[in-house]
Amino acid sequence: MRIFDPHIHMTSRTTDDYRAMYDAGVRALVEPSFWLGQPRTSPASFFDYFDALLGWEPFRASQYGIAHHCTLALNPKEANDPRCTPVLDALPRYLVKDGVVAVGEIGYDSMTPAEDHALAAQLQLAADHGLPALVHTPHRDKLAGLHRTIDVIRESNLPPEHVLLDHLNETTVKAAADSGCWAGFSIYPDTKMDEDRMVTILRNHGTEKMIVNSAADWGKSDPLKTRKVADAMLKAGFTEDDVDQVLWRNPVAFYGQSGRLQLDVPAPDQLHEGNSILRGGE
Amino acid sequence: MLKSRKELDAELGGAARAWLDEALAEAAHDAATPDLPGPYTSPPWELRYAAAGRHCGPEHADSVRSLLLVEARAPLSSVTRLYEQGTAAERRAVLLTLHRLDLGDTALPLVEDALRANDTRLVAAAVGPYAADHLDPHAWRHAVLKCLFTEVPVAAVARLDDRARGDAELARMLSDFAEERTAAGRAVPEDLRTVLGHVRRIRAGSTTPGTSPSSRLRSSRGGPIPRGVAETPESLRDEGVPAPCDAPHQTPRPIRP
Numbered sequence: 001m002r003i004f005d006p007h008i009h010m011t012s013r014t015t016d017d018y019r020a021m022y023d024a025g026v027r028a029l030v031e032p033s034f035w036l037g038q039p040r041t042s043p044a045s046f047f048d049y050f051d052a053l054l055g056w057e058p059f060r061a062s063q064y065g066i067a068h069h070c071t072l073a074l075n076p077k078e079a080n081d082p083r084c085t086p087v088l089d090a091l092p093r094y095l096v097k098d099g100v101v102a103v104g105e106i107g108y109d110s111m112t113p114a115e116d117h118a119l120a121a122q123l124q125l126a127a128d129h130g131l132p133a134l135v136h137t138p139h140r141d142k143l144a145g146l147h148r149t150i151d152v153i154r155e156s157n158l159p160p161e162h163v164l165l166d167h168l169n170e171t172t173v174k175a176a177a178d179s180g181c182w183a184g185f186s187i188y189p190d191t192k193m194d195e196d197r198m199v200t201i202l203r204n205h206g207t208e209k210m211i212v213n214s215a216a217d218w219g220k221s222d223p224l225k226t227r228k229v230a231d232a233m234l235k236a237g238f239t240e241d242d243v244d245q246v247l248w249r250n251p252v253a254f255y256g257q258s259g260r261l262q263l264d265v266p267a268p269d270q271l272h273e274g275n276s277i278l279r280g281g282e
Numbered sequence: 283m284l285k286s287r288k289e290l291d292a293e294l295g296g297a298a299r300a301w302l303d304e305a306l307a308e309a310a311h312d313a314a315t316p317d318l319p320g321p322y323t324s325p326p327w328e329l330r331y332a333a334a335g336r337h338c339g340p341e342h343a344d345s346v347r348s349l350l351l352v353e354a355r356a357p358l359s360s361v362t363r364l365y366e367q368g369t370a371a372e373r374r375a376v377l378l379t380l381h382r383l384d385l386g387d388t389a390l391p392l393v394e395d396a397l398r399a400n401d402t403r404l405v406a407a408a409v410g411p412y413a414a415d416h417l418d419p420h421a422w423r424h425a426v427l428k429c430l431f432t433e434v435p436v437a438a439v440a441r442l443d444d445r446a447r448g449d450a451e452l453a454r455m456l457s458d459f460a461e462e463r464t465a466a467g468r469a470v471p472e473d474l475r476t477v478l479g480h481v482r483r484i485r486a487g488s489t490t491p492g493t494s495p496s497s498r499l500r501s502s503r504g505g506p507i508p509r510g511v512a513e514t515p516e517s518l519r520d521e522g523v524p525a526p527c528d529a530p531h532q533t534p535r536p537i538r539p
Contacts, residue, residue, distance in 0.1 A: 047367075051367075054369040054370070055369060055370040055373070055401065056370075056399075056400075056401060058370070059370060059400075059401045059402075059403070093324055093329070093332075093367060096329050096332040096333055097332055097369050097372075098332070098333075098335055098336060098340075098369060098371065099369060259336065260336065262340065
């Protein structure tokens with residue numbers, strides 16, 4: 001079974017997670033830039049983070065036979081902080097990088113005017129760079145937030161098939177699907193979605209343009225949720241081809257619109273003398 | 283291995299060749315007008331630099347980026363910006379090209395940055411001809427040791443034979459490293475023997491250092507590596523043991539296979 005986790009924050013995870021993900025079948029992932037839990041205070045803090053998503057983290061992933069790509073953006077929460085908004089001016093020089101397969105995560109947190117501006121500006125950046133966009137839907141007031149998000153997308157120069165609406169659930173899946181965008185679901189241990197609810201949604205709405213991710217990060221989360229959804233799908237009677245479509249071909253098709261996916265990462269070598277990752281000084 | 287423009291022209295398809303022609307022309311043009319309008323603005327050829335692999339194929343990205351740097355006669359400001367704002371692959375191409383640019387030793391901070399990295403692609407690119415020409419002895423020895431630690435093949439180290447020859451301090455570092463590995467029950471990298479071989483090779487026209495047996499060094503196959511005068515630790519030299527080039531004429535003992 002081959003799995004593509006289209007949304008996972010590996011900078012917050014350990015090398016044990018990489019190994020477990022490889023063992024579970026994960027061969028590719030996309031790491032969206034996001035809020036670190038601790039607010040940033042300057043654009044330079046973003047730049048170091050972006051550099052890590054384009055440098056160290058892909059190297060770390062490659063040690064475990066996993067292809068690593070990223071999406072870059074000013075996230076919705078920090079779009080409200082004037083100390084951070086100059087990041088928007090610097091994004092063009094990052095969006096030309098090979099490892100960047102979308103603009104994201106963008107979208108709404110509290111639905112403020114500053115978030116309106118950042119969302120519209122970054123949808124335009126995606127259109128300018130021939131990139132799709134990963135759009136986070138808000139955790140609070142989600143359905144209203146989704147409608148407002150879809151309105152902004154309609155007014156943008158980015159076609160809906162270049163947009164992935166993420167963190168959807170039973171209450172938002174229909175409006176998202178009707179918009180023509182791709183539908184993303186984050187499977188969490190307690191919040192957002194679980195694997196059995198995900199199976200029910202797939203049964204009711206089909207597998208086309210449906211994307212499942214773990215969204216694992218520094219919170220209570222599980223980087224193996226993609227595999228658990230695959231297993232739940234098979235148990236519920238979906239075919240292996242259905243699983244391959246949702247867990248591999250759909251995310252490949254969505255991010256492949258960037259023209260930048262490179263999925264041929266060699267299998268991991270034997271563990272490096274017992275170390276889980278190469279080190280310069282141990 | 284970096285390819286020349288002629289070699290690239292022979293291998294690239296029509297669209298890629300046309301893209302490369304335009305990119306090189308932009309780079310040459312920007313070389314004449316280096317001023318930038320703002321802190322986040324890059325000249326067009328620098329944006330091409332990032333996209334080289336997508337237009338010419340990932341296997342040619344290093345060569346194309348290197349050609350762009352040379353054609354732009356990239357000054358330190360450009361080289362530094364491209365390195366600091368670059369992906370790992372973009373940084374690698376900068377490192378591989380430094381010796382082809384007229385930078386003197388001013389780009390050493392970039393090499394030092396790469397040698398602090400644990401990304402082996404960067405470490406390997408950092409120990410090329412530029413490092414051989416400009417790294418001071420201490421930094422160069424640590425670069426060699428870092429290659430051994432991170433299993434970057436020492437074949438990547440430019441002019442290894444020349445710089446290692448007769449370097450007693452390098453030999454001491456290697457022997458300490460081997461001892462530490464042996465104490466931990468871990469294999470000593472085969473490449474350590476390669477470097478040691480270069481240390482012991484004799485500078486043309488100089489006298490031949492002697493050897494003395496020692497069980498301190500053990501190869502990964504378990505056999506002792508004889509300890510020559512060429513590896514004399516500083517501490518022993520203080521006690522009257524001669525440094526490599528001061529050694530009396532003796533026949534060197536070959537390293538066991």
